[in-house]
Amino acid sequence: MTSTPEVEFLADHSALLAIPAFAPAIAVVGVVVWIAMRDRLRGDDEDDDLHSDSPASSGEDGTP
Numbered sequence: 001m002t003s004t005p006e007v008e009f010l011a012d013h014s015a016l017l018a019i020p021a022f023a024p025a026i027a028v029v030g031v032v033v034w035i036a037m038r039d040r041l042r043g044d045d046e047d048d049d050l051h052s053d054s055p056a057s058s059g060e061d062g063t064p
Helices: 014-050
Strands: none
Touching: none
């Protein structure tokens, strides 16, 4: 009679070892996405002021 040896896994550490490698990358991606979303929401108001033809935006006060 041949019996196959029974293998018992006591612990699996591969996920624990991967956390330090991926955590900084995930944090950087989160910060970049947060800054991009913040700038996109603010960007609509600021672009109108920069590209308008009003005297205040071109540096002229309109006096003769």
